[in-house]
Amino acid sequence: MSEDLQIRKKDGSPYRFMIVDDSDFILKSLKLTISLLGGEVVGESKDGNEAIEMYKKLRPDVVTCDIVMPTMSGVDVVKHLVNLDPDAKVIMVSSLGHKEMIEQAVSRGAKYFIVKPFKPADAAGAINTVVKKLFRHTA
Amino acid sequence: MAVILGLTGDHEGRILFEFGHATALKIAVAMNFGEPFEELDSMARATLSELGNLIAGRFVSLHNDAGGELHISPPILMCGIGMRSSDQSAVHRIGVETPCGQVYVNLSIRQRRAPISLPRHKNGTLATH
Numbered sequence: 001m002s003e004d005l006q007i008r009k010k011d012g013s014p015y016r017f018m019i020v021d022d023s024d025f026i027l028k029s030l031k032l033t034i035s036l037l038g039g040e041v042v043g044e045s046k047d048g049n050e051a052i053e054m055y056k057k058l059r060p061d062v063v064t065c066d067i068v069m070p071t072m073s074g075v076d077v078v079k080h081l082v083n084l085d086p087d088a089k090v091i092m093v094s095s096l097g098h099k100e101m102i103e104q105a106v107s108r109g110a111k112y113f114i115v116k117p118f119k120p121a122d123a124a125g126a127i128n129t130v131v132k133k134l135f136r137h138t139a
Numbered sequence: 140m141a142v143i144l145g146l147t148g149d150h151e152g153r154i155l156f157e158f159g160h161a162t163a164l165k166i167a168v169a170m171n172f173g174e175p176f177e178e179l180d181s182m183a184r185a186t187l188s189e190l191g192n193l194i195a196g197r198f199v200s201l202h203n204d205a206g207g208e209l210h211i212s213p214p215i216l217m218c219g220i221g222m223r224s225s226d227q228s229a230v231h232r233i234g235v236e237t238p239c240g241q242v243y244v245n246l247s248i249r250q251r252r253a254p255i256s257l258p259r260h261k262n263g264t265l266a267t268h
Binding site for chain 1: 171181186188189192195197203204211212213
């Protein structure tokens with residue numbers, strides 16, 4: 001496991017992640033990605049409505065969110081989460097990587113977009129950079 | 140077995156990926172970084188569904204970046220022997236030889252027809268003869 005990818009909060013505790021994705025395969029891949037970061041997965045949901053309720057209870061530091069899901073689009077999930085918490089930090093993870101979709105997700109409040117498929121180490125590197133930027137880490 | 144996804148937008152139809160049992164197992168192993176699968180358990184099935192989602196998502200993204208508008212539905216995995224489809228629309232079937240075995244891609248797609256506009260009176264009621 002690469003120590004370079006590990007990231008902690010300023011108080012030394014792990015970042016708390018919530019994963020929203022209806023695919024068990026992607027849930028597993030993202031859990032591996034987050035373990036490479038030294039993060040903690042505090043919640044996982046396959047459904048947008050459930051994810052919104054889960055966010056209210058858990059208040060994770062970072063949410064990863066799919067787009068194509070059965071009951072609610074991930075773009076709508078982001079909109080709800082940002083309405084609920086303007087400081088919500090949501091990273092989209094989707095196979096739909098066209099320009100319009102990325103712009104739509106960012107306009108609703110997403111902070112970053114990872115296009116599937118991804119290798120866990122590559123995704124961990126990208127999330128590491130984004131988390132440092134979002135939480136204003138200094139070298 | 141097959142993974143099917145619906146397509147809607149400026150075109151409508153579906154994309155279907157077909158593969159045999161042995162190929163499916165090899166794909167599941169390859170996508171799970173070598174983790175062995177002796178049977179198509181729930182994780183192997185989720186992996187195959189995601190494969191369909193990844194390829195269809197790429198197809199839709201390329202189409203949309205070229206100015207189109209397509210959306211995909213979540214994938215559905217179907218398992219069985221001797222499956223038959225009653226779909227009568229034109230199908231493009233492409234066989235792809237992969238390191239895991241043969242995968243067939245079936246694409247059935249057509250341009251969406253404009254909704255029929257019936258003549259109406261000024262008050263909105265249908266104008267009938």
